[in-house]
Amino acid sequence: GDSVTQTEGQVALSEEDFLTIHCNYSASGYPALFWYVQYPGEGPQFLFRASRDKEKGSSRGFEATYDKGTTSFHLRKASVQESDSAVYYCALGVSNSGTYQRFGTGTKLQVVP
Amino acid sequence: EAAVTQSPRNKVAVTGGKVTLSCNQTNNHNNMYWYRQDTGHGLRLIHYSYGAGSTEKGDIPDGYKASRPSQENFSLILELATPSQTSVYFCASGDASRGRNSDYTFGSGTRLLVI
Numbered sequence: 001g002d003s004v005t006q007t008e009g010q011v012a013l014s015e016e017d018f019l020t021i022h023c024n025y026s027a028s029g030y031p032a033l034f035w036y037v038q039y040p041g042e043g044p045q046f047l048f049r050a051s052r053d054k055e056k057g058s059s060r061g062f063e064a065t066y067d068k069g070t071t072s073f074h075l076r077k078a079s080v081q082e083s084d085s086a087v088y089y090c091a092l093g094v095s096n097s098g099t100y101q102r103f104g105t106g107t108k109l110q111v112v113p
Numbered sequence: 114e115a116a117v118t119q120s121p122r123n124k125v126a127v128t129g130g131k132v133t134l135s136c137n138q139t140n141n142h143n144n145m146y147w148y149r150q151d152t153g154h155g156l157r158l159i160h161y162s163y164g165a166g167s168t169e170k171g172d173i174p175d176g177y178k179a180s181r182p183s184q185e186n187f188s189l190i191l192e193l194a195t196p197s198q199t200s201v202y203f204c205a206s207g208d209a210s211r212g213r214n215s216d217y218t219f220g221s222g223t224r225l226l227v228i
Binding site: 006009031032034036041042043044045046049051089091093094095098099100101102103104105106 | 117144146148153154155156157158161169171172203205209212213214215216217218219220221222
């Protein structure tokens, strides 16, 4: 079935480092792809989406480009801050027998000052 | 402000007991979802609904029932709770008119411990 894979369970960076969190998907056609961020004690919050090849989504300095060739939607940020410490989820919008999202296993980002 | 509100925030239940988790949304969204969050598994879909009176099975529905009595309310029911259902549960709503492009608004979660 349709799925997303996040390879990094945890990432530790220093402030101003460059961030990459990898997300690869498996699905037919052109599924919608999403990034969510979750802060401690809260539910996930929508960050941005993309729904066609080469489309770039972005928000709050984060960005990702939909790449059908490599089936990827990697999250990047040029310079992370301590306030970016959170769990990041990649998700895939499924529209088969139902309409819902499947989420990756999440990546915990810790940024130290 | 539109929102998704879950209750209770924390719940301790005994094995074999019945547990009901409640969710209310003021987004006027047709679609609502229940996920559970576990380390190493991320968010997994339990049940979802397209509107009042409808419920659909997600990826891990066994041991759970759902009820959607109105546009605003969506409940998750554990008829016979087991320790394996100890988890954090999230409710979400989504705009059906956006189809698969709809982003979700999540509640703050219910932390359930089954002893």
